[in-house]
Amino acid sequence: MPQIEELPTTGPSAVRPTPGWALVPDSNYIDPSKAPLNPTASIRGKRSTRFENVAVSGDVLSSRKEREIRQRLEHLNSENRYDRKEVAIAIPKKAGDDKPSKKQTTGVRKILLSDKAFKHHLEDEVAHLSKQSEQGGSSTSYAGPQIAPSYAIPQPPPPKKRKAGPVNTSHIKSAAPDTVPPTTTTNAVEPSEFDVNPLLATSIPPLPSQDELLRLITAPPLSYNAARAAPASHYASLRRHFCDVCGYWGDVKCLKCGGRVCSLVHKAEHDSHCSL
Amino acid sequence: MARHGKRHHDYPSLAEKTLIIDNGAYNIKAGFSTENPDVKECQLIPNCIAKSREKKVYVGAQLSKCRDFGDMVFVRPLEKGFVVNWPEEKAIWESAFLDSTAVLKCDPHETNLILTEAPNCPQTLQVFCDQMVFEEFEFASYYRCVGPSLNAYNDIPSLFGDNSEQPPKLSQLPAECLLLIDSGYSHTTVTPLLHGRPIQNAVRRLDVGGKFLTNALKETLSTQYYNVQDDTIPVTEIKESACYVSDDFKRDLDRTWKLGARQRREIDYSIVIDWVLPDYENTMHGYSLPHDPKLPFKTRTLPMGESVLPMANERFQIPELLFNPSDIGLAEGGLSDIVMQSLEQLPKGLWPAMLGNIVLVGGTSKLKGLRERLEAEIRQNTPSDFPVRVALHPEAEKATWLGGARMANNEDLMKRLCVTRQEYLEHGHTLMHTWTNRQFQARANAVGTTMLEG
Ligand SMILES: [Zn+2]
Ligand SMILES: [Zn+2]
DSSP states (O other), rough: OGGGGGGGOHHHHSSOOOOOOOEEETTOOGGGGGGGOOTTHHHTTTGGGGGGTTTHHHHHHHHHHHHHHHHHHHHTSSSSSSSSTTOOOOOOOOSSSSOOOOOOHHHHHHHHHOOOOOHHHHHHHHHHHHHHHHHOOOOTTOOOOSSSOOOOOOOOOOOOOSSSSSOHHHHHHSOOOSOOOGGGGGGGOOOOGGGGGGTTEEEEEEEEOHHHHHHHHOOOOOOTTTTTTTOTTTHHHHOOBBBBTTSOOEEEEETOOOOEEESSSHHHHHHHHHOO | GGGGGGHHOOOOOOOEEEEEEEHHHHHHHHEEOSSSSOOOEEEEEOOOOOEOOOOOOGGGGGGGGGOOTTTTTTEOOOTTTTTOOHHHHHHHIIIIIISOOOOOOOOGGGEOOOOOOOOOOOHHHHHHHHHHHIIIISSSSSEEEEEHHHHHGSSSHTTOOOOTTTTOOOOSSSSSSHHHEOOOOOOOEEEEEEEETEEEGGOEEEHHHHHHHHHHHHHHHHSSOOTTTTTTHHHHHHHHHHOOOOHHHHHHHHHHHHOSSOOOOOOOOTOOEEEOOSSSOOOSSSSEOOOOOSSSSSSOOOTTTOEEEEEEEEHHHHTHHHOOOOGOOSSSOOHHHHHHHHHHHHHHHHHHHHHTTTTESSSSGGTTTHHHHHHHHHHHHSOOSSOOOOEOOTTTTTTTHHHHHHHHTTTHHHHOOOEEHHHHHTTTTTGGGGGHHHOOOOOOOOHHHHHHTT
């Protein structure tokens, strides 16, 4: 990432950090105010030592910024910029098509009267699953495990237990060879330099047993929350910041509001309407 | 029951006609099955109710009669990809399938229905859906499944240029191994499929889709130029025509550093375009012009009165959010990260077959450069001797529908999967109305097991 020497020099004062501004040295810097909004943030965010070199004063700013980001993400996921209640559009009555309206069942009436939003259904699901797991979590639970396995830190799949008895996996290759890239039909195991890293290891393990495959395709679906993408493992080191004015790298940080700009030119523009 | 022993031969007969509805949050993709399914039979029906600035209300397909999309307000029955508001969905379905003027008019009593849903749907919403289909619409029989799974019935080998001489026969379907990425309006999902069955533990969802990107573009344009928050359709057009996924984000960002009014800096004008917004009097659609470097980098007005927005880094910074959602503070992995997160749930032995058969569908997957960037990133993350192949379905938006239409031709399979209205009336209310939902699961599992056993 370009360093601060990219800054234009419009005079000696321009290269010196102005009070209230920090030149952010490098891309590995983590801005606590923009820390991830993941569910565990509140647990580990505060005590994390990565955030020690923070110049911005305290929790007020960070929680304000966090709220800002959350609101922004909600906005980006919304339909119009209005609240749904505000934009209720009356469904027009159909002209001409009037067949005697069918008698509705109790179930249908209930569904049509429901004013639950998705988040309410999601809360219901979460509550249902936690009740289920309290009761000893039956394995037939439809909604599946609430916590996705192997989260956050990528792990190689656990070693597969081989079932005793005849293991017939040949059909995987033979039944529809066209769907499998040619190289996979040879089960050659060639060691390579990637072997040290389990993620990059190339020794292709044998195809899973039929029982294993059966288990894979008959497992119940995960819950909505469990299927959500985890942050990338390199999330922290890749967090990038951009100029609030022009979208270029945001290497300069406003100490008042935590906003970012690319240069002193855009700092001036930011200052004219800094939110603090 | 006495018939227990010969249960497998006891499948009920189905109606002759099958309606396939891929019920997307943005567009419904729907049409009847035919002997040789073709995307030409698939209708795109906006899954929304819209109100124009003249306060005229359009329901679903009626939107095609609208000539002015400025300041349009939309409500959509789907939220996060799932039907939540049934009064709205009912109105849209009725206008599309039941009314005398409906584009796909049918009598549900004589029609089988294949209906898609997004993966990981809360069960209450599934139960609502089943009740509406049988108790309100009264379809003769019905199969509900996750949209991605229908893609296993498409001609996957031809997407990779394999065995062009003969497409797979019905008996060779579904495709055996497929890693299906569906990037739609509400989100992007990764679903590994084995014999057409989703490997549920490995399904992953990134909460970035077309809507998110359009809104992010609205936000950027509104900050830099003027308020376009209510111009969803014109901004969607900009996204679809002018935005692209960069193959080298850093390089492109460095090339387009504008620096503002006071500092002149040479930027790469090949990236900059001028976008001409439609005025809905003379023009219905926006279009781009090459940017004249002599002109100032700001909005201007053409002689006919159309507004022009210059666009530089916005063009690739918005789609970049699919690959780096953390750029905007969203704590989820990007597209290639979720592919890896999904693969990590699978035995290594399946990796080569999955990595070699990655297929992109859904409207958002059509973003220029997306396929190439994804393929490059996955290649970087996986052992070099695992061949990585990513194909974009040429009919990305209708691919799921097409798969469903092809599946509908397999009568035997349909009989095994569909729940009939008769069965519903008999059992539907049991198990707190979850009977139908459990049947879909159990029947699909049984079919998957048969396929696995060859
Ligand atoms: Zn800037
Ligand atoms: Zn500030």
